[in-house]
Amino acid sequence: MQLPIDPILPDVAAALDSVGVAVLQADPGAGKTTRVPLHLLKSGTPGRIVMLEPRRLAARAAAERMAETLGEPVGQTVGYAMRGARKVSEATRIEVITEGLLTRRIQADPELSGISTLIFDEFHERSLHADLGLALALEVRAALRGDLRLLVMSATLDVGGVAALLGDAPVIQSEGRSFPVEVRHLPKPWAQPRQRGPRFEDAMAGLIRQAVAETQGSLLAFLPGEGEIRRVESALSDLPDLDMRPLYGALPFAEQRRAIAPGPRRKLVLATAIAETSLTIEGVRVVIDGGRARRARFDAGAGMARLVTDRATKAEATQRQGRAGRTESGVCYKLWTKGEEGGMSAFPLPEILSADLAPLVLECAAWGANAADMPFLDPPRAADVTAAQELLQMLGALDANGRITDHGRAVLSQPTHPRLAHMLSKGGAGAQDLAALLEARDPLPRSAPADLSLRLLALRDQQSYQNRHPWQASVPTLKAIRAEAQRLRTSGPTLSDAERLALAYPDRIGLRRPGEAPRFVLSGGKGAVFDDSDPMGANRMVVVADLDGDTREARVRRALPITEAEVKALFPHLIQEADRIEWSHRHRRVEARRDTRLGALVLASKNLKGADPSKMAAAMGDGVADLGLDALPWTDAARFFQARVQLLQGAEMSDLSNAALADTLEIWLVPHLGGMRTPEDLRQLDMFAILRGLLSWDQQQMLDALAPAAIKAPTGTRLPVDYRSDPPKVAVRLQELFGMTTHPTVGPNRTPLLLELLSPARRPVQMTADLPGFWASSYADVRKDMRGRYPKHAWPEDPTSAQPTTRTKKRS
Numbered sequence: 001m002q003l004p005i006d007p008i009l010p011d012v013a014a015a016l017d018s019v020g021v022a023v024l025q026a027d028p029g030a031g032k033t034t035r036v037p038l039h040l041l042k043s044g045t046p047g048r049i050v051m052l053e054p055r056r057l058a059a060r061a062a063a064e065r066m067a068e069t070l071g072e073p074v075g076q077t078v079g080y081a082m083r084g085a086r087k088v089s090e091a092t093r094i095e096v097i098t099e100g101l102l103t104r105r106i107q108a109d110p111e112l113s114g115i116s117t118l119i120f121d122e123f124h125e126r127s128l129h130a131d132l133g134l135a136l137a138l139e140v141r142a143a144l145r146g147d148l149r150l151l152v153m154s155a156t157l158d159v160g161g162v163a164a165l166l167g168d169a170p171v172i173q174s175e176g177r178s179f180p181v182e183v184r185h186l187p188k189p190w191a192q193p194r195q196r197g198p199r200f201e202d203a204m205a206g207l208i209r210q211a212v213a214e215t216q217g218s219l220l221a222f223l224p225g226e227g228e229i230r231r232v233e234s235a236l237s238d239l240p241d242l243d244m245r246p247l248y249g250a251l252p253f254a255e256q257r258r259a260i261a262p263g264p265r266r267k268l269v270l271a272t273a274i275a276e277t278s279l280t281i282e283g284v285r286v287v288i289d290g291g292r293a294r295r296a297r298f299d300a301g302a303g304m305a306r307l308v309t310d311r312a313t314k315a316e317a318t319q320r321q322g323r324a325g326r327t328e329s330g331v332c333y334k335l336w337t338k339g340e341e342g343g344m345s346a347f348p349l350p351e352i353l354s355a356d357l358a359p360l361v362l363e364c365a366a367w368g369a370n371a372a373d374m375p376f377l378d379p380p381r382a383a384d385v386t387a388a389q390e391l392l393q394m395l396g397a398l399d400a401n402g403r404i405t406d407h408g409r410a411v412l413s414q415p416t417h418p419r420l421a422h423m424l425s426k427g428g429a430g431a432q433d434l435a436a437l438l439e440a441r442d443p444l445p446r447s448a449p450a451d452l453s454l455r456l457l458a459l460r461d462q463q464s465y466q467n468r469h470p471w472q473a474s475v476p477t478l479k480a481i482r483a484e485a486q487r488l489r490t491s492g493p494t495l496s497d498a499e500r501l502a503l504a505y506p507d508r509i510g511l512r513r514p515g516e517a518p519r520f521v522l523s524g525g526k527g528a529v530f531d532d533s534d535p536m537g538a539n540r541m542v543v544v545a546d547l548d549g550d551t552r553e554a555r556v557r558r559a560l561p562i563t564e565a566e567v568k569a570l571f572p573h574l575i576q577e578a579d580r581i582e583w584s585h586r587h588r589r590v591e592a593r594r595d596t597r598l599g600a601l602v603l604a605s606k607n608l609k610g611a612d613p614s615k616m617a618a619a620m621g622d623g624v625a626d627l628g629l630d631a632l633p634w635t636d637a638a639r640f641f642q643a644r645v646q647l648l649q650g651a652e653m654s655d656l657s658n659a660a661l662a663d664t665l666e667i668w669l670v671p672h673l674g675g676m677r678t679p680e681d682l683r684q685l686d687m688f689a690i691l692r693g694l695l696s697w698d699q700q701q702m703l704d705a706l707a708p709a710a711i712k713a714p715t716g717t718r719l720p721v722d723y724r725s726d727p728p729k730v731a732v733r734l735q736e737l738f739g740m741t742t743h744p745t746v747g748p749n750r751t752p753l754l755l756e757l758l759s760p761a762r763r764p765v766q767m768t769a770d771l772p773g774f775w776a777s778s779y780a781d782v783r784k785d786m787r788g789r790y791p792k793h794a795w796p797e798d799p800t801s802a803q804p805t806t807r808t809k810k811r812s
Contacts, residue, residue, distance in 0.1 A: 028322025
């Protein structure tokens with residue numbers, strides 16, 4: 001049978017023969033996975049051809065299909081290898097492996113003895129293993145094996161960057177296409193904003209029913225995870241004459257094989273992204289794409305990875321659509337409108353930019369390199385590398401200089417995450433149960449408490465668990481966990497399960513917050529909370545294995561209680577005494593304590609005697625910043641002084657505004673806070689003296705000249721100037737200004753003062769910023785009014801020539 005990839009197979013072989021590297025781009029269903037390795041073998045490629053696949057099912061299926069093409073059983077010319085399963089022989093020339101195995105082989109044999117060609121299939125998925133494997137292979141080719149041939153294949157890859165990474169490798173594109181696929185979008189969005197609509201599973205079930213009614217042949221529906229698969233399966237249980245087959249990574253392999261194998265009846269496969277690439281599901285002519293994908297996201301600040309459900313990308317949608325046209329023309333139903341497609345991202349984010357980098361950083365250290373210096377298509381983020389290095393140093397896998405330790409090499413030899421490998425090497429017999437349990441999906445339903453001991457009991461004594469607890473445990477999941485536990489190796493003294501868990505998660509030891517039973521602070525610094533009904537929340541200390549990833553306060557899904565004695569025995573090297581001198585927002589005072597700490601946890605605390613006075617003063621400064629400047633003992637004199645200074649801003653005068661003072665507390669205030677601990681102690685401060693001390697002698701002279709604290713009336717009376725008013729204001733009895741013909745001014749721009757003219761009884765009479773104008777205009781009316789009210793006072797007709805007076809009555 002002719003496949004679209006066939007015409008360009010000679011070009012692929014020629015490129016590898018001539019330059020040793022190439023990039024192949026071909027549409028989904030073109031046949032590259034099975035045709036390319038066989039053609040390279042036929043064209044005389046020496047040695048062994050090793051092809052990487054992102055998933056176990058795809059690796060096994062590809063090997064079986066190629067072996068079938070040759071008319072041989074798997075394990076002869078074509079074989080496969082993956083964790084826990086291997087079918088190869090001395091006769092094997094093409095070996096299909098899962099991506100993680102390549103790293104192990106390069107670390108064990110950097111020259112890749114006997115291997116002539118590495119093929120990276122479905123590289124567009126950009127898994128951490130694929131990126132690391134390609135980076136290591138490039139270093140091997142550059143330093144040890146110039147003859148090592150590298151071929152990167154994909155359907156939806158942005159090939160320019162990969163070609164450049166390979167040294168301007170030739171790009172070969174297959175112009176042939178698989179069978180045509182008709183695309184059917186929704187006429188309108190299924191979920192309307194601000195409108196109650198069907199949930200995702202209901203919408204998908206409805207679209208699947210439509211596809212069943214309108215088409216012929218088997219169907220493949222893409223859903224983000226097992227939970228959605230099971231709910232859609234339940235919603236469609238009434239469909240007649242249709243075999244429903246779930247397909248997801250945690251499914252036992254035999255059931256995965258049933259899902260992709262042909263059957264006597266029409267079939268509906270409900271699958272995750274496991275079915276996106278490198279698989280031909282017999283008889284499928286119809287694809288129903290829900291447009292969602294589940295991905296792991298790592299928060300370097302929290303040290304936690306979490307699964308999130310995102311919109312699928314255009315590249316993923318293209319891959320899924322291609323499943324319908326692999327063997328004949330087909331139809332693809334999409335749970336979104338054509339207009340919505342424009343808002344989809346082009347490609348998914350590579351795992352190296354979103355995953356936990358601890359395994360990658362440890363592998364690079366074992367290779368003798370820093371992850372930041374390796375030839376990755378997308379360099380990892382510095383913060384993620386730093387977080388991974390800090391974790392590995394905490395586990396003892398890296399030394400202080402980032403070099404791998406002997407313990408790190410032991411950790412690397414375990415087929416699991418460095419956290420769990422560390423636990424296996426230190427936790428003794430029984431640690432393998434816990435490690436396998438932590439790597440698997442939860443065997444208990446979501447309604448079960450977070451207590452991991454329930455899961456361990458179900459794993460170790462299922463009958464006892466069933467007799468004592470109401471939550472139904474998943475038998476297939478427990479079976480898979482037991483099988484995984486048998487593969488793992490343990491050493492070290494036997495510890496409790498809580499101690500083992502703490503070895504794996506030293507940054508997730510939790511201490512209950514005072515008075516807040518279900519809320520905890522973790523040793524890594526983040527917050528965690530149990531459901532109010534969960535009895536685990538009553539423990540003083542816990543070790544947390546699984547959280548929902550909330551960045552503010554994560555909800556605990558699995559944990560164990562632990563004692564302080566166990567923590568101290570496990571981590572004497574991590575427990576430190578530290579002096580803490582700080583302002584307590586809760587208690588509104590400076591606290592000086594000596595804490596016994598494990599990371600962010602304060603295991604014990606006592607009063608610190610003889611605390612550093614400078615640190616005490618700095619902490620009180622933090623207190624003022626917390627309380628605000630109004631907590632200081634401001635007097636009218638201090639506020640008046642501050643206002644005078646502000647009038648001269650821009651005239652080489654210091655800035656004493658509230659904003660400037662708040663920003664520079666450590667400079668002008670903290671030196672005066674010695675011995676102070678509480679807001680009441682602040683009453684000792686002389687704010688006027690402190691503020692005046694902030695001005696130089698020249699500035700003080702300028703201030704007194706241009707913004708005097710007071711002016712003199714013609715009577716000699718000292719009149720304080722209120723600079724808080726705009727413009728500055730003086731209150732004065734009208735009679736004291738008789739004979740004054742020039743209006744008083746202040747400031748560098750000679751701003752006229754606002755004169756508040758008072759009656760003999762000091763009641764406001766008139767406001768003016770132009771005294772000569774007042775004498776010439778309004779004074780006559782004011783004089784008439786004042787003579788009526790105060791007949792015994794002198795009210796001259798010509799105030800400009802009259803004598804000012806402080807008297808309240810005429811002379812007799």
